[in-house]
Amino acid sequence: MTRPFRTAAVIGAGTIGLSWTALFAAHGLTVQVSDPRPDLEDATDEALAEFAPHLAAQGLDTDGLAGRVHLAADVAEAVRDADVVQENGPERVGFKKELFAQLIREAPGHALLLSSSSAIPATAFSAGLEDAGRVLVGHPFNPPHLMPLVEVVPGERTTEEAVHAAVDFYTAVGRTPVVERQEMPGFVGNRLQSALSREAVYLVQQGVISPEDLDTVVTHSLGIRWSAVGPFLGSHLGGGPGGYRHMSAHIGQSMQQLDLGQPSQDPQDRERVIEAVEKAYAATPYTELAEARDRKQLAVLAALDDVRRTQHDKEN
Numbered sequence: 001m002t003r004p005f006r007t008a009a010v011i012g013a014g015t016i017g018l019s020w021t022a023l024f025a026a027h028g029l030t031v032q033v034s035d036p037r038p039d040l041e042d043a044t045d046e047a048l049a050e051f052a053p054h055l056a057a058q059g060l061d062t063d064g065l066a067g068r069v070h071l072a073a074d075v076a077e078a079v080r081d082a083d084v085v086q087e088n089g090p091e092r093v094g095f096k097k098e099l100f101a102q103l104i105r106e107a108p109g110h111a112l113l114l115s116s117s118s119a120i121p122a123t124a125f126s127a128g129l130e131d132a133g134r135v136l137v138g139h140p141f142n143p144p145h146l147m148p149l150v151e152v153v154p155g156e157r158t159t160e161e162a163v164h165a166a167v168d169f170y171t172a173v174g175r176t177p178v179v180e181r182q183e184m185p186g187f188v189g190n191r192l193q194s195a196l197s198r199e200a201v202y203l204v205q206q207g208v209i210s211p212e213d214l215d216t217v218v219t220h221s222l223g224i225r226w227s228a229v230g231p232f233l234g235s236h237l238g239g240g241p242g243g244y245r246h247m248s249a250h251i252g253q254s255m256q257q258l259d260l261g262q263p264s265q266d267p268q269d270r271e272r273v274i275e276a277v278e279k280a281y282a283a284t285p286y287t288e289l290a291e292a293r294d295r296k297q298l299a300v301l302a303a304l305d306d307v308r309r310t311q312h313d314k315e316n
């Protein structure tokens with residue numbers, strides 16, 4: 001590791017910030033949390049209680065989890081001793097600009113400054129700042145204490161040392177960082193998700209399929225395949241012994257000719273899709289749906305871990 005990470009500051013304790021808080025604390029870091037929300041204490045306690053079993057299922061020691069999490073009076077107090085700051089405030093460029101200017105003033109000079117930003121690139125909120133070399137995006141998938149991927153996206157002024165440090169940090173907290181070398185809007189994960197969602201909405205609008213059947217198509221085929229191999233390795237294997245080259249010349253050409261749809265943005269058409277999704281899932285309360293999702297995701301992660309361990313044992 002390029003440097004030790006002992007204290008993390010989590011700025012913004014909503015959906016993403018609370019999940020990071022639990023993960024960092026489960027990896028033994030001292031976590032300082034700052035958020036002006038009036039229910040911060042209750043929300044943090046509830047999140048730690050809810051996420052502890054998920055962390056334990058990943059083999060992490062959750063004893064003393066709450067004791068490592070401290071609620072700071074403000075941003076300045078939270079970052080005072082930080083080795084790393086993970087920002088998770090509102091997705092507004094003005095907010096992030098002001099906050100990162102404050103972080104540069106108030107966090108120790110060695111602290112790595114990371115943003116969970118989903119679509120705003122680091123250059124947009126750090127370009128004019130002194131010391132922007134240590135600012136970059138570490139974009140997680142929700143919830144970050146379960147989802148391994150973190151997209152590490154440097155801004156124009158981010159140093160290579162900061163990129164390496166971010167990769168080391170996320171690796172140390174059990175994530176799988178992937179460095180992306182251009183600040184594409186939506187980065188890579190959300191662009192892929194958006195391409196699929198666009199076609200899904202189009203197919204429902206066209207009356208080809210219902211939202212719940214479309215979900216079944218994905219969870220019973222692509223979802224299972226993609227947790228084992230990505231689209232490129234999937235195609236490489238799909239091409240048989242001739243690999244990706246054969247796939248590309250053979251099925252690939254007819255796939256290229258598919259005319260993918262553009263969903264209607266007409267408010268009434270959009271409303272019809274929203275109502276269809278609500279109707280499909282209204283019978284089960286939100287908490288039950290979310291718990292079922294988390295249980296299944298944990299089971300997939302555990303199964304993959306098992307396969308990796310067996311493979312590792314075989315090779316060593």
Ligand SMILES: NC(=O)c1ccc[n+]([C@@H]2O[C@H](COP(=O)([O-])OP(=O)(O)OC[C@H]3O[C@@H](n4cnc5c(N)ncnc54)[C@H](O)[C@@H]3O)[C@@H](O)[C@H]2O)c1
Pocket residue numbers: 011012013014015016017034035036037075087088089090091116117118119139140141142
């Ligand atoms: N929700 C997702 O699926 C998801 C996934 C990946 C990344 N992100 C990104 O993470 C960030 C946070 O998203 P979220 O979904 O957790 O939002 P959220 O609305 O749940 O939480 C944002 C939190 O920021 C707090 N906040 C507002 N002003 C603040 C200030 N001055 N200092 C500290 N905290 C402040 C709010 O009180 C709120 O609790 C966004 O940039 C978002 O794009 C979200």
